[in-house]
Amino acid sequence: MNALLQVLLDGLLTGASYSLMAAGLALILGVVKIVNLSHGAFFTLGAYVAYVLHQRGVENPAAAVLLAAAVAFAFGVFLGKSFINPVRSHPFSVAVGTLGAALLFEQVAQLAWGPHPLSIDGGRALVLLPGVTVRAWGLISLAASAALLGGLSLLLSSRFGLPLKLIAEDEEVAGSVGMDVAKIRYLTFGAASAVAAVAGVLLAPTGAITPTMGRVPLILSLIVVIASGMERIWTIFLLGVGLGLFSNLCAYLLGPEWSYILLLAAISVLMILRPEGLVAILPARDYR
């Protein structure tokens, strides 16, 4: 019974960070208007940054979060400016190119750190009930995710979020009132990638760090974004936590590989059931 409680608690803590990542993906979908398959690679990047810092003896999560965010922002801006922006009107180039970028990163990570799972220590365990513990890092990840999501939601409703909303709504109007749409696009891509890397840092102690670890959160956040759209941050949060609980439960009840299998099944079923609902989250345009 307590083991189940532990699983549920862990699911809640990890789900919060997953929803952070999903919010980043939703931002890209809204402003850049692409389905970004390289989002999971930035998550992996964050986890490896946390690992490297941990190896060097830096135990402070804030340092890892800041460094990972900076590195991922730089890579994200580079990818957004040099690749995504020029090709974003070709769905083929976007889909295969972002997947290619993710695979490229996976191979680089494998060459740099090896294919074997690595792990870092999540801090001292705090015993809540016999058999139910929570680690310092888990609480930090919950607090940081909630704070970042709240900040994002505030930002979007403030004056600074207006350009993003306008571009999401109608980019031609945004361009005609003097906004640098291309620049806002790659900056958004960089910021969303940084958010994914932060989620990777926050979840680094919860599981094995491997080059392909970003695939599960990518599929999970795609489900969140497809199911919730990108308007309401709090729906994203609830769905992210729900799916985090779901995937932790699957891993506990059926075995670790099953959470990925069932998430893949879930996204397939979701797309089969709502084929026309998907068009609404991308601008109405005839896809090639």
Added chain:
Amino acid sequence: MFPGGRTTGALGAASGILLLLPLLGLDPFLLDVLTVGFLLAVFAGSWDLVGGVAGQISLGHALFFGSATYACAILTSLYRWPFPAAAAVALLFSGAVGAAAGALASRLRGPFVALFTLALGELAHEVALGQAFFSPKEGYSWGGEGGIPVSLPWVEASPWAGYYAALLFLVLSAFAMLRIARSRQGLLWTAIAGSELNAQASGVDVVRHKRRAFLASALFAGAAGVGFAAHVGRATAADFSIELSFQAATCAAIGGRGTVAGPVLAALLLHALFQGAGLPPATRVLLYAAALLATLRFFPRGVAGTLRERARSRKMVS
């Protein structure tokens, strides 16, 4: 013999050279590399039928390849079927998988086709990784990373026989795929790839033709899978891997989507280059990904297509 056009002529010349290569004393390693290259070239061509000609971005194309290799392996090793019967059933099975995937994916559009096929392929890969099979005689388990052996009617096939069989298979398949791409059906697919709305407005049953594209493509991919199972003698989870699907899409992007001949040649050349140089798999995937990103960025219509277009526009300016 070949229907007009320079591409088919070039293909004929290339196959003539490949016909003579073993006689020039190629060592068995390179012969093997080229044999696998022929099969992967068919696979890339089959990707292009659905992904290029019909414009349905499939990122789970390895699903059809792996269905065929696994069907071959399971039927021959577990059920003791003779290989030819297993091969025929495997081909039908991958066609059925293609029809099912097509029926589901044909209602989706654009990036969601890519997402859906990606999910299907990964699903098959994970199931293949996790599934264990018990071999009836020896009592140890098969499956997972190591895969399942295919029991073949020959013990040690001559590398020459494999080479020429694969070359013949490539020439016949490439010929058939080009014929399909240039037929009336191919024209309908091209119309759908150009603009689904326009095709629909012109009275084309878009969903039905998209389904057919998946079916035809899966049959060729499955044939390549059967050939691969016969050549390698083992079906592994890597046959379903996203890297394999990605490799086909990459070759299509580099060779020029929708031309069939381009992807086939690009797959053969890149595979011969990377594998012939003895690169480890991780480096190969890395190079494919880097080549893809460079191509998409600088040669959006494929290397040959973009260069031709530039030459043409230069001619018009001067």
